Amino acid sequence: MNVLVVGGAGYIGSHCVRQLLAAGHRPVVLDNLVFGHRAAVPADVPLYPANLGNEKEVGKILRKEKIELVMHFAAYAYVGESVTDPLKYYFNNVAATLHLLRCMLGAGVKKFVFSSTCATYGTPEKMPITEDTPQVPINPYGQTKLDMENTLKALARAYGLSFAAFRYFNAAGAAADGAIGEHHDPETHLIPLAFDAASGVRPPLQVFGTDYPTPDGTCLRDYVHVDDLSRAHIAVFDKLATPGAALFYNLGTGKPTSVLEVIKAVEKISGRKVPYVAAPRRAGDPPALYADATKARTELGWVIRYPDIESIVATAWKWHEAHPQGYAAP
Ligand code: UDP
Secondary structure, eight states: EEEEEEETSSSHHHHHHHHHHHOEEEEEEOOOOOOGGGSSOOTTTEEEOOOOOOOOHHHHHHHTTTEEEEOOOOOOOOOHHHHHHHHHHHHIIHHHHHHHHHHHHTTTTTTEEEEGGGGGGGGGGSBBTTTOOOOOOSSSHHHHHHHHHHHHHHHHHHHHOOOEEEEHHHHHHHOTTSOOOOOOOSSOOHHHHHHHHHHHHSOEEEEOOOOSSSSTOOOOOOEEHHHHHHHHHHGGGGGSOOOOOOEEEEOSOOOOOEEEHHHHHHHHSSOOOOOOEEEEETTTTSOOOOOOOHHHHHHHHOOOOSHHHHHHHHHHHHHHHHOOOOOEEE
């Protein structure tokens, strides 16, 4: 299929582009390159540096490239910033997505894959989290994603749009060949920060909260490899042939891993010590978040190739060693 990957120069989007190529599809990237990296997109994949607000241009791209399905990864995803500057998040994650959807429907493109998040669940009472767990986001970031999920349901009913919303747990890792990987500016994610602490280019890692009601007192998260995530997005294509399909899937390994366990894995893979200090809890961090992804496994035949934290960290370390400054330097 001809697939428009919006945000295809970003972390998850760029990995999805490579998986699309591997599966024999034809990806086309739309990315305004505010957070995306041109170098993350293969040279022979068309890249349009357009803004979603420019409906005329987006419509033209959809028609010119004969797009059949759109995957949408372009969103702001800093939870803390979403609390201090919610307007920015509503404009980018909701308003811009509405522009995109209007362009799609105008051009007759009715298949959509949306990146949602486990942040839509807030602080659930029960673990693991299934798709039926009540969605009660505790920050504007999670709320914007939930708002879009609900909007998509209405569009499916009214216009026959078929969509899948994937609720990611903690995306991590890098392409197996080390060619592309994770590079955020600013970087706030645990694994890249642990690498930088181990390499001495940043101060010791702060462990946010050591008094959580978890086995070692630190937060439990479900780290899932970015290529595993990407393959689920492609596995859903057949289901989107049904007009009005409205699909929701958790994507996680189902394995809770603590911050200290991540640090241990980084030390083992890198062969270096990760200097760290105990720091206060980070606002908005629930003690534990991990998925029950049975639905994706059974309905999509989704197979997790990186089931444990060490195999995930190993790919991220390969990328980090080859690109210590990310995309900023060779
Ligand atoms: N974390 C930490 N120190 C850091 C960054 C993250 O202790 O410098 C913890 C954070 O509290 C959470 C886990 O690592 O429990 C994963 O955080 P990350 O920011 O990577 O992803 P998030 O869960 O926020 O999407």
